[in-house]
Amino acid sequence: MLSLESIKSQVEQAISGAKLEIVKNDAPSAQHSLLVDNAHAVAVAKYLRDDPALRFDYASNVTGVDWLDAELSEKIKVKKVVDGVEKEVEEVKKTMRLGYLETVYHLYSMELKHGPLIIRLRTENRTDKAHLPSLTPVWRGAEFQEREIFDLYGIIFDGHPDLRRILMWEGFKDFPMRKDYTEPDDYEYEPTPHDEVLEKTKQHYPAEAKP
């Protein structure tokens, strides 16, 4: 398979206006991915599927990620004049990042036997602009997985042929896989509680939680 950089430049050349970004993965697996802009996502996906050198004809997995609002801190070196001498000083710069929802597609090529290529799409925010283009018209197998993401994360896939809840029932209001989901408060006694369950025990059975 071509390197991620060359796929990126190839796609950007082929589709005018498409903006791709490489998302680095610092973990030992080093599975870097491509962030695709929403406006050109369907065109990029079609290109990845149909280009004879790429032929990513199989979307093996589609999943969602919830990113909450976060304060990012980053160490930067700043030149400062201290006691009349110019010195390099490390400063911590803090920025607020607005939360967003993300879908991740793992693509393989059955024909050329390569992969995975991981592409990501990000929504503008987690509330009113949680829209993404559906890639089901490109990879039919993404249909149920996009429905599952819609069900559990609340991402609305524009262009999906049949966007309904798939695991929870119609009329269910919450999105259980979001990080700020609170489940129904129906805790019951458990003999060996730990972690979050222990916290619930303390609320419901205060006498039991004492050491």
Added chain:
Amino acid sequence: MDEGLRSELQKQGVFTTTLEDLYNWGRKNSVWPLGFGLACCAIEMIAASMSRWDLARFGAEVFRPSPRQADLMIVAGTVTKKMAPQVVRLYNQMPEPKYVIAMGACAISGGPFKQGYNVLKGIDRFIPVDVHIPGCPPRPEALLHAFMTLQEKIDQQQLTGAGKARHLDAAKPSEFPVPQFGEHDLEPANNPTVWKAPVLVRQG
């Protein structure tokens, strides 16, 4: 009838019985289960009904595909909140007398999914359960044991008097309300006439 007199008569070749004994004997040996499974426990239930364990020895080989012909509901597997109304509806459609075996950790308590948002913490929240089987999944032997326990229970049932069987008591319900899908959970989340939240009593 006095037990001593009965065994004395039996030694002389005179067999006596009561209508109650005869009725219960007949019922306990032809309990037809409803053929449905919800998860992996159903595989053990199927194994118990096949030749190696052979549930037919206890008169329960006829798995019925319709609740209207079934006497016993084996809740074999995880009851998700989405599935719970259908399970209650199936129970309501069974004719009396009817019995329920909750098979496996999930059916009796929610099992490994107890702390999840989408699994019912035991089917006994909505319908009365006669026998609970622990295990994940229980062995077919455990199901046979539960079945024999149920047979004993049927054998003990009285036809008349204050302690008469549930299905003969007009005051006791034979159908239970089907929970509705709510915005966050089932509504109601349990049936308080069937189930009460456990209260811990510690001694000392």
